Amino acid sequence: MILLGALGAARAAPPDCAACHRDIAHSFARTAHANASRLATAESILGSFDAPANRLNSSKKGTFFLMERGEDDRFYQTGVDGDRRRTERFDLVIGSGRRGQSYLFWRDNLLFQLPVSYHAGTARWINSPGYEDGTVHFxxxxxxxxxxxxxxxxxxxxxxxxxxxxxxxxxxGIGCAKCHGEMPWQHAAGFGKPNGLKTCAACHAGLADERPPEPDVHGDQVGLLRASRCFQKSRDLNCVTCHDVHQVQREPAAFNGRCMACHQRTGCGKQPDRAGGCVECHMPLERSKLVEVQAYRSHRIGVYGRKK
Ligand code: HEC
Ligand code: HEC
Ligand code: HEC
Ligand code: HEC
Ligand code: HEC
Ligand code: HEC
Ligand code: HEC
Known part of the structure; x- marks a missing residue:
């Protein structure tokens, strides 16, 4: 398996984009995309292996999980149900850790999800989505x-x-090639920039064709953006109008300038001292219905709180 992490996502697939696009490769290495999946290591696994934080109790007495570092310096999860125990190794990590992580183990060259995941908001181990609480399944x-x-x-x-x-x-990891394609070493004629909406829609259009779209774990930012007047009434608004995917950009206020590109004169005068700026009122955080502790930035840009 090709190892990613640090500069890996830029280096993995030939041609080596990092050889020439060094600055982009460096900043990209810290993004959620570059770290979307990794090998399980002390660095990539965010949960604690120190007692008592390394234990997750279930709703059933006598049924619990232990997360432990083995003598081989690898990491293991053990499910205990009365007298029965089962232990599997952390092999891969899914989730950069911005919100959470799930862990996978190998069996016969197939991958399975470990029963315990990690929730970043509370910095705790949690029952993996899809596994019933109070049971031990792998x-x-x-x-x-x-x-x-x-x-x-x-x-x-x-x-x-x-x-x-x-x-x-x-x-x-999601490397350069995923969005840019695996191109010939020299930039061939006709090679240009990936489309800033279609490229993203491959992964950010939600898992189901929900109507209306909602912010969620597998958030439908594409559907939400399309539902806003900004998108409908302008010709060229897309994801990269606001996002530079080669950088980590998480500060809402830093996006205000993007609004001003189109709303310079029309704004609404309700600025400018609010910490989150335009985004705080017009792209509010909304709770996920699936994972209630989680909140996502609504990509339906609009006026909130007036009518619903
Ligand atoms: C041998 C050096 C070299 C390698 C390797 C290389 N590039 Fe480039 N790339 C360049 C140069 C030079 C330019 C033009 C100047 C600029 O925009 O920085 C460029 C431009 C680009 C552009 C802008 C194209 C446009 O239409 O404006 C993209 C996108 C790009 N490269 C992506 C990649 C990706 C992805 C990889 C790896 C698969 C890669 N490059 C590998 C040298 C390289
Ligand atoms: C191959 C699937 C895929 C594609 C294509 C993709 N994304 Fe993502 N994106 C993800 C996943 C998965 C995550 C969450 C990664 C994580 O945190 O583990 C993510 C996270 C993000 C984040 C949060 C970044 C951070 O560092 O906090 C932004 C913003 C984003 N994507 C925007 C875009 C935009 C804009 C495009 C199109 C140019 C795009 N994505 C294309 C899968 C994709
Ligand atoms: C259609 C693309 C798509 C598919 C298929 C998909 N995911 Fe995701 N997943 C995403 C995107 C995009 C995000 C980030 C959403 C956001 O932050 O708005 C995400 C988020 C996650 C997260 C949270 C990571 C974090 O820190 O934000 C986990 C864990 C996860 N997915 C696991 C899985 C597993 C396991 C499967 C297969 C059963 C799966 N995903 C299938 C696109 C996908
Ligand atoms: C999530 C999708 C995605 C990934 C991953 C990605 N890019 Fe891009 N890249 C884009 C998009 C979309 C554009 C066009 C941006 C625009 O139109 O302004 C772009 C533009 C570029 C450009 C043109 C200059 C610029 O800044 O607009 C270069 C060079 C480039 N990418 C290199 C890379 C390299 C090198 C990597 C890996 C380290 C990489 N990209 C990873 C989506 C991606
Ligand atoms: C590419 C240009 C563009 C960008 C960028 C943009 N908008 Fe818009 N927005 C528009 C257009 C065009 C309209 C429709 C104006 C009209 O109907 O007269 C609009 C409408 C709106 C409305 C009214 C919505 C409604 O449902 O009545 C709000 C609020 C708004 N924008 C806020 C924002 C904020 C906040 C940002 C930045 C996060 C932003 N816009 C970014 C072009 C844009
Ligand atoms: C008008 C500006 C704007 C546009 C256009 C936009 N975003 Fe965002 N996006 C933001 C802001 C502001 C945030 C909040 C910053 C953060 O938390 O990382 C954000 C956050 C995100 C996140 C982090 C997870 C979340 O929901 O909190 C993802 C993923 C994302 N955007 C994907 C996309 C995709 C895909 C598109 C195109 C369909 C898109 N964005 C278009 C402004 C925009
Ligand atoms: C404190 C919350 C708040 C902030 C911050 C805010 N707005 Fe508004 N905005 C509103 C409300 C509420 C409305 C509905 C119209 C009204 O009641 O005046 C509105 C209306 C709008 C409209 C539609 C105007 C119309 O005539 O239909 C646009 C465009 C807009 N805002 C853009 C922006 C931009 C750009 C920023 C950042 C510079 C911003 N807003 C900051 C609350 C806010």
Whole structure:
């Protein structure tokens, strides 16, 4: 498997973009995209392995989980249900940790989700979404579709009568090639910039075709943006009007300038001292329905609180 992390996401797939685009490769290495999936290491796993924080109790007495560092310096999860115990290793991490992480383990060259995940907002271990609380299961298989959005490459191949991941060819993290394509070494004629809406829609259009779109774990920023007047009434508004995906940009107020590109004269005069600026009122945080502790920036730009 090709290792990513630090400069990895830029270096992994030939041609080596970082060789020439050094600054971009450096800043990109810190983004959520570059770190969307990684090998499990002391650095990439955010949860605690020190007692008592390394224990997650379930709602059922006698059923709990332990997260431990092994003598081999690898990391393990043990599910305890009365007298029964099962231990599996942390092999891969999904989630940069901006919001949370899930962990996967290898079995017969297939990947399964560990029953305990990590929630960044509370800095705690939590029951993995999809596993019932109060039970010990390790059976949730991770299909290649997850990696379609969370990695650069992860394909299945036929192995006898079953299938398995092509492990040596997996490329973790969302690298340059995922958006720019795997191009010839020299920039061929016609090679340009990826589309700032279609490229993003491959992963940011939500998992289901929900109507109306809502902010959520697999948030539909594309659907929300399309539902706003800013998008409908202007010709060229897209994701990269506001986001430079090669940099970490998380401060809402830093986006005000992007609004002013179009609203210089018309603004609304309700600025300018609010900490979050235009974004705080017109792109408020909304709670996820799926994971209630989580809040997402609504990409339906509009007037809130007046009518609903
Ligand atoms: C041999 C050096 C070299 C390599 C390797 C290289 N580039 Fe470039 N790239 C350049 C130069 C030079 C330019 C033009 C000047 C500029 O915009 O910085 C450029 C321009 C670009 C542009 C802007 C194109 C446009 O239409 O404005 C993109 C996008 C790009 N490179 C992406 C990539 C990606 C992705 C990779 C890796 C797959 C890559 N480059 C590898 C040298 C390189
Ligand atoms: C291959 C799927 C994929 C594509 C294509 C993609 N994203 Fe993402 N994006 C993700 C995933 C997955 C995350 C969450 C990663 C994490 O935190 O683990 C993410 C996170 C982000 C974030 C949060 C960044 C941060 O550092 O906090 C922004 C902003 C974003 N994407 C914007 C975009 C834009 C704009 C585009 C199009 C130019 C785009 N994405 C294309 C999958 C994708
Ligand atoms: C259609 C693309 C897509 C598919 C398929 C997908 N995800 Fe995601 N996932 C995303 C995007 C985009 C985000 C970030 C959303 C945001 O921050 O608004 C995300 C967020 C996450 C997060 C939270 C990470 C963080 O810190 O924000 C986890 C964990 C996760 N996905 C796991 C999975 C698993 C496991 C699967 C397969 C069962 C899966 N995803 C399938 C696109 C996808
Ligand atoms: C999430 C998708 C995504 C990833 C990953 C990504 N890019 Fe880009 N990149 C874009 C988009 C979209 C544009 C066009 C931006 C625009 O139109 O302003 C772009 C533009 C560029 C440009 C043109 C100059 C500029 O800043 O606009 C270069 C060079 C470039 N990317 C290099 C890279 C390199 C090198 C990597 C990996 C380290 C990378 N990109 C990773 C989506 C991505
Ligand atoms: C690419 C140009 C563009 C950008 C960037 C842009 N807008 Fe707009 N926005 C528009 C247009 C065009 C309209 C429609 C004006 C009209 O109907 O006369 C609009 C409408 C609005 C409205 C009225 C919405 C409604 O439902 O009545 C608000 C509020 C608004 N924008 C706020 C913002 C904020 C805040 C930002 C930055 C986060 C922003 N816009 C970024 C072009 C843009
Ligand atoms: C008018 C400006 C604007 C546009 C256009 C825009 N965003 Fe954002 N986006 C923001 C702001 C502001 C934030 C909050 C900053 C943060 O928390 O990282 C944000 C946050 C995000 C996040 C982090 C997760 C979240 O929901 O809190 C993702 C992912 C994202 N945007 C994706 C996209 C995609 C995909 C598009 C195109 C469909 C897009 N954005 C278009 C302003 C914009
Ligand atoms: C304190 C909250 C708040 C802040 C901050 C804020 N707005 Fe508004 N904005 C509103 C409200 C409420 C309205 C609805 C009209 C009204 O009641 O005056 C509005 C209306 C608008 C409209 C529609 C005007 C119309 O005539 O329909 C635009 C465009 C707009 N705001 C842009 C901006 C921009 C750009 C910024 C940042 C420079 C900003 N707003 C900051 C609350 C805010």
């Amino acid at each position: 059976g949730r298989a991770i299909p290649p579709q997850c990696f379609g959005c969370h990695a650069t490459r992860a394909d299945l191949e036929q192995a006898g009568r079953s299938v398995q991941y092509r492990r040596p060819e997996m490329i973790l």
